[in-house]
Amino acid sequence: MKYSNQSRVLVAVDSIIIGFDGFDYKILLIQRGFAPEKEKWSLMGGFVQNNESVDEAANRILKQLTGLEDVYLEQLHVFSEPDRDPIERVIAIAYVALIDIQKYQQQINDDFHARWFLLKELPKLIFDHEEMVRAALERLRYKAAFHPILFELLPEKFTLPQLQAMYEGLFDTKIDKRNFSRKVLSTNLLKKEKDKDKSSSKKGAFFYSLDEQNYKENFQSILNFIPKNEIQLLNE
Amino acid sequence: MKYSNQSRVLVAVDSIIIGFDGFDYKILLIQRGFAPEKEKWSLMGGFVQNNESVDEAANRILKQLTGLEDVYLEQLHVFSEPDRDPIERVIAIAYVALIDIQKYQQQINDDFHARWFLLKELPKLIFDHEEMVRAALERLRYKAAFHPILFELLPEKFTLPQLQAMYEGLFDTKIDKRNFSRKVLSTNLLKKEKDKDKSSSKKGAFFYSLDEQNYKENFQSILNFIPKNEIQLLNE
DNA sequence: TCAAAAGTGTTACAGTTACACCCATGT
DNA sequence: ACATGGGTGTAACTGTAACACTTTTGA
Numbered sequence: 226m227k228y229s230n231q232s233r234v235l236v237a238v239d240s241i242i243i244g245f246d247g248f249d250y251k252i253l254l255i256q257r258g259f260a261p262e263k264e265k266w267s268l269m270g271g272f273v274q275n276n277e278s279v280d281e282a283a284n285r286i287l288k289q290l291t292g293l294e295d296v297y298l299e300q301l302h303v304f305s306e307p308d309r310d311p312i313e314r315v316i317a318i319a320y321v322a323l324i325d326i327q328k329y330q331q332q333i334n335d336d337f338h339a340r341w342f343l344l345k346e347l348p349k350l351i352f353d354h355e356e357m358v359r360a361a362l363e364r365l366r367y368k369a370a371f372h373p374i375l376f377e378l379l380p381e382k383f384t385l386p387q388l389q390a391m392y393e394g395l396f397d398t399k400i401d402k403r404n405f406s407r408k409v410l411s412t413n414l415l416k417k418e419k420d421k422d423k424s425s426s427k428k429g430a431f432f433y434s435l436d437e438q439n440y441k442e443n444f445q446s447i448l449n450f451i452p453k454n455e456i457q458l459l460n461e
Numbered sequence: 462m463k464y465s466n467q468s469r470v471l472v473a474v475d476s477i478i479i480g481f482d483g484f485d486y487k488i489l490l491i492q493r494g495f496a497p498e499k500e501k502w503s504l505m506g507g508f509v510q511n512n513e514s515v516d517e518a519a520n521r522i523l524k525q526l527t528g529l530e531d532v533y534l535e536q537l538h539v540f541s542e543p544d545r546d547p548i549e550r551v552i553a554i555a556y557v558a559l560i561d562i563q564k565y566q567q568q569i570n571d572d573f574h575a576r577w578f579l580l581k582e583l584p585k586l587i588f589d590h591e592e593m594v595r596a597a598l599e600r601l602r603y604k605a606a607f608h609p610i611l612f613e614l615l616p617e618k619f620t621l622p623q624l625q626a627m628y629e630g631l632f633d634t635k636i637d638k639r640n641f642s643r644k645v646l647s648t649n650l651l652k653k654e655k656d657k658d659k660s661s662s663k664k665g666a667f668f669y670s671l672d673e674q675n676y677k678e679n680f681q682s683i684l685n686f687i688p689k690n691e692i693q694l695l696n697e
Numbered sequence: 698t699c700a701a702a703a704g705t706g707t708t709a710c711a712g713t714t715a716c717a718c719c720c721a722t723g724t
Numbered sequence: 725a726c727a728t729g730g731g732t733g734t735a736a737c738t739g740t741a742a743c744a745c746t747t748t749t750g751a
Binding site: 644662663 | 739740741742743744747748749750751
Binding site: 275276 | 462463464467468469470471472508509510511512513514515516536538539541542543548549550551552554607
């Protein structure tokens, strides 16, 4: 039994895969392997199959491209202009993925002709993918302002200057390092390691790692009309 | 020309329509007019047509039910478990609508057997609609903490005690009225009217109205690692 | 006149910002 | 020895929370 007189449509998933290499934000793009727009740069995408939810499809497709599982992956928005794909109507569900470039670089599958592009130097993208990238960055800025998601972009061990550069890059601003480190450390989210990263200075900067206990629990938001201690868990 | 070897699927829109009557939050439900689950309570929904985006579909369907246009309507999340609808696979894109019950009550179309239910006394809903309602409330709490969206639920003119009750209801808390009014008024978002609402006290409470100039611009968020004056417009 | 809700001010505290110098090390 | 980036403390300020009494008026 089926619903009658309704038209069915292709549903695709497209992922904006964001990375940070310690200095710059990058996005992973592929050269599309089939018409239309064959060979043009594109977000990683694919069609949702019969037996999977769209979340599952996004994870499956991400794994095909990068070999990665258990990556931060969040539904962004549905893009559905009837003529966004010239071949036939495709409703696209965009996802944002945050991954640690360094750790996983070797796993990127070359079969897909995937390449990291500097965020500031993206090539032209097919269809409405540039709009998707814009929306993804807006969302990332928004969430990063209140949630510790940017840690997803960092390796196991990272330094405070790296962390600060990541926030400065995303918000395109300079932050006072004294205030920054005080705020970050006051969350008790970080554990100081014994060793230092000497790759970018002579003195070296201490490594820190995430305190997994507190992460995703300890971090909360501030708000406006409601007294602060009334906000418990505003998960989003 | 078409993409080959891909299966097409029905795409629907379901809207969680939230209202506030001055005392309680309510949700607008309909009795589903067709099988399966005919006569059961359901969110307002419908299938996306060939020539419209999903945003357009959501607006169209909302207008069919309520007669309302230009209502606050926001994409919430895609619900896509393959078996969420027993008849055939349907991918549902959930929307949240915020409407002023009082102003539009007369426009609600009775043909649809629509009824407002107290949020605290919802009936059983079909499919995964209860999950959608839960997600909608979470989103509403989240956004309301940082954005002035709850004003969408109020009539043109409203009182501070009403506004406060709305925030208290959503967050299930009590707020000090002195602090609340100081904070709210300090945003310069409200204009004090000359007349009072005497419906709930002898003294009467002054009406206020939104200063449309400032609304949607003046209201900003606070954040954590980034100095406050670095946050310009974190639209979401 | 009294009950019920509206309206208003002050003080203590906490969090945020602005700001400048010393430290460690490789060359 | 010096250049480079890493690390730290304090004081002024701003925003938030806690708190209680007076006002208005219909019944």
